[in-house]
Amino acid sequence: MLDLRLRQVSFSYSDGQVLHDIDLSVGAGEMVGLLGPNGSGKTTLLKLASGILKPGQGEIRLDGADLRLISRKSVARSVAVMPQQFHMPFAFNVGEMVMLGRTPFIRTLAGETDVDREVVNTALEMAGIIELKERRFDELSGGERQKVILAMTLAQQPGLLLLDEPTMHLDITHQVEILERVRSLNREQGITVIAAMHDLNLASLYFDRLVLLKEGRIVADGTPAEVITESMLYKVFAAPVRVEPHPVTGDPHVVIMPEGSANSRRDSPTS
Amino acid sequence: MASKPRRRRRLASVLLLLAGGLVLAFFLASAFGAVTISLPDICKMLLNKLAFFDFPDTWRVAEETILFQIRMPRVVGGALVGAALATAGVLFQGLLRNPMADPYIIGTSSGAALGATIAMVLPINMAFLGFGLVPLAAFAGALAAVFIVYNLARVGGKTPIVSMLLAGFVVSALLAAIISFMMAISDRLDLNIRSVYSFLMGHISVVGWSQIAVIAPLVIGGIIIARAFAHHLNAFSLGEEGAAYLGIEVERDKVLILAVGSLLTAAAVSIGGLIGFVGLVMPHAVRLILGPDHRLLLPASALAGAVFVVMADLLARVVLAPTEIPVGIITAVIGAPFFLYLLRRNRKEYAF
Numbered sequence: 301m302l303d304l305r306l307r308q309v310s311f312s313y314s315d316g317q318v319l320h321d322i323d324l325s326v327g328a329g330e331m332v333g334l335l336g337p338n339g340s341g342k343t344t345l346l347k348l349a350s351g352i353l354k355p356g357q358g359e360i361r362l363d364g365a366d367l368r369l370i371s372r373k374s375v376a377r378s379v380a381v382m383p384q385q386f387h388m389p390f391a392f393n394v395g396e397m398v399m400l401g402r403t404p405f406i407r408t409l410a411g412e413t414d415v416d417r418e419v420v421n422t423a424l425e426m427a428g429i430i431e432l433k434e435r436r437f438d439e440l441s442g443g444e445r446q447k448v449i450l451a452m453t454l455a456q457q458p459g460l461l462l463l464d465e466p467t468m469h470l471d472i473t474h475q476v477e478i479l480e481r482v483r484s485l486n487r488e489q490g491i492t493v494i495a496a497m498h499d500l501n502l503a504s505l506y507f508d509r510l511v512l513l514k515e516g517r518i519v520a521d522g523t524p525a526e527v528i529t530e531s532m533l534y535k536v537f538a539a540p541v542r543v544e545p546h547p548v549t550g551d552p553h554v555v556i557m558p559e560g561s562a563n564s565r566r567d568s569p570t571s
Numbered sequence: 572m573a574s575k576p577r578r579r580r581r582l583a584s585v586l587l588l589l590a591g592g593l594v595l596a597f598f599l600a601s602a603f604g605a606v607t608i609s610l611p612d613i614c615k616m617l618l619n620k621l622a623f624f625d626f627p628d629t630w631r632v633a634e635e636t637i638l639f640q641i642r643m644p645r646v647v648g649g650a651l652v653g654a655a656l657a658t659a660g661v662l663f664q665g666l667l668r669n670p671m672a673d674p675y676i677i678g679t680s681s682g683a684a685l686g687a688t689i690a691m692v693l694p695i696n697m698a699f700l701g702f703g704l705v706p707l708a709a710f711a712g713a714l715a716a717v718f719i720v721y722n723l724a725r726v727g728g729k730t731p732i733v734s735m736l737l738a739g740f741v742v743s744a745l746l747a748a749i750i751s752f753m754m755a756i757s758d759r760l761d762l763n764i765r766s767v768y769s770f771l772m773g774h775i776s777v778v779g780w781s782q783i784a785v786i787a788p789l790v791i792g793g794i795i796i797a798r799a800f801a802h803h804l805n806a807f808s809l810g811e812e813g814a815a816y817l818g819i820e821v822e823r824d825k826v827l828i829l830a831v832g833s834l835l836t837a838a839a840v841s842i843g844g845l846i847g848f849v850g851l852v853m854p855h856a857v858r859l860i861l862g863p864d865h866r867l868l869l870p871a872s873a874l875a876g877a878v879f880v881v882m883a884d885l886l887a888r889v890v891l892a893p894t895e896i897p898v899g900i901i902t903a904v905i906g907a908p909f910f911l912y913l914l915r916r917n918r919k920e921y922a923f
Contacts, residue, residue: 389669
C-alpha cells in the first residue's frame, strides 16, 4: 500500500509540453483509472509516477518521499509497471519471465533464493497461470502474455501498480479477466492501482475513481458517475455519445453514436 | 519447483562436458602440428613441471621447447580469444537485443583493423609488456572505435540502442574504407598486404607466455564481471524501459556492459585478429541447449567459445601443413553452416 502525490507537475518532451500543472493525490489502496484521448498525457503521467521520467517542474512524492531521491532499485521494490507491450527477443519460459520481476531483490552474486521462487509461484497463482510456468513466453497468446506480465509485476510485490492500457489488444474474455484480477489484488492485497484506460465502459465498471485528462491537464476527477457524463465526454473527446446506466450495475455506460444516427442528447427521439 | 534440481543437473552436466571438451582440445592442440608430440609425453612433461614428478626424458629437447614455448601459449591464447569473443557476443546480443549482434557490431573490428594496419606502416619497432606495436594498436583501435561510436550515438544523456547500431555501422564503413585505401596504395606506404590480410582473416599470434600473462587476467576478469551482471542482462531482454521498471540503472549498466564487452573484444583481436563467427554462433548454440538465462549462458558460452577456437586453430595449423591457413576461415567454414542449421531448426526463435 502506497500513496502517490503529484504537486504542480509539468513535463515536456523535446518536441513540446505534454503535462501542465498536474495536481493529483492517490491514496493508499485506491484504484484510479486515467482517461483521455490519445496524446492527452496518460502514458507520460504513468512514466513520471514510475520515476523513469523526471518532472520538469513540480514534485512527485511516493509515500511522502521525493521520487527523485529514491534509487531505481528501491522504486522497483515498491512500484511495478505493466507497459503496453513487451517485445521479448529471447526464448524465456514463463517461470523465468516472472522471475525477472524479482530483479530488484536479487543480490548480484547470491542469485535467486527459495523466497524468490516462492514469490514467483504465488505471483503465477494470483495471475491464474501456474499451469503455464514451463511454457515458452513467445509461444503464448496475447491474453496469456498479458497475464504473464501481470504476474511479473506481482513478483515485485508492489505497493503501487501502474498499468498502461492493460486491456489493449485483448479479447473481451481476457479484458474482463485482467481487470477482475487487478481489482481483487487491489481489494485483497491493498495494492494501489493507477491504470491508463482507453475503454470508457471498462473503466466505469472497474474503477472507483476516474481522472480525465485533456491536452495534458486534468479536467475531471471523481467517481465514474461524476466523470463519465455526456457533456464531459463531448468536451474532451468531441465525439457524440450517450451515457446510460449499465443495465445491471447502474454504472455509467457509454453508447457510441455513429454519424447520421440520432444525436447524443438524451431527450432526442430514438427509433 | 521440481524443475530446479533438474535444471541444475543439466547445467552442471553441460558445463562439465564443455570443461572436459576444453581439456581434450587442449591436449589435442598441443599434440598436433608441424611436429607431433605424443600424448603420454605431453602428460609426462606437464607432470615433470610439478616438483613431485621426475619422468625420464623419452622425448627430444626440441619437443619440450616446442610444447612449452610455442604450442601451449598459442593453445591457451586461442582458448582466451574464443572465451572472450563468445562472452562479448553474449553481452552485445543481450544488451542490443539483437540476435545478429556480435562482438564486432559496434565498430571494434574495423577500429582494431585500422589500428593494426597503421601500426604495420609505421616505422616504429617497439614492444610493451611483450606486445609489438600491431597488437597494441589493434587493442587501442578497437576501444577508440567503440568510444567514438558511443559518443556519436549519445543524445541528451542517453544512448539509444538504434543510434548505436547505426553509428557503429557508419563508423565501421568509414574505417573499412580507410583500410582499403591504405591497401590500395600499399606500394607507397610500404605496407605488406599479406599481413593486413592475415589480421583481417584472424590468426592466433601468441609468441610467448608474457602476452598470455597480460591477456589472461583481462579476459578472465571480464568474464567474471560479465557473469556478475548476468541477471541485469536478463532484465535488459525486456528492453531498456522494461529493465528500468525492474530497477536497473539503464545508462550506467549500458556503459558497463559495453566497456566489458569491448575490452574483451579488444583483448581477443589484439592476439587473434578478426576471427569471425565465434561471437555470433557460440551464444546462439548455447542458448538453444541451455535457454536464454544469462547466468548460465555466459559461463557456458565462454567455455564453448574456447573449445571452438582451440579446435579451429588446430585445424588451421594441420589441414594444409606446413602451410597455416587463417583460423577465421575455419571458424567461418564451420560456423556459417552451423548457424544456418540452427536458424532452420529453430525458426520460431527469431520470429516476430
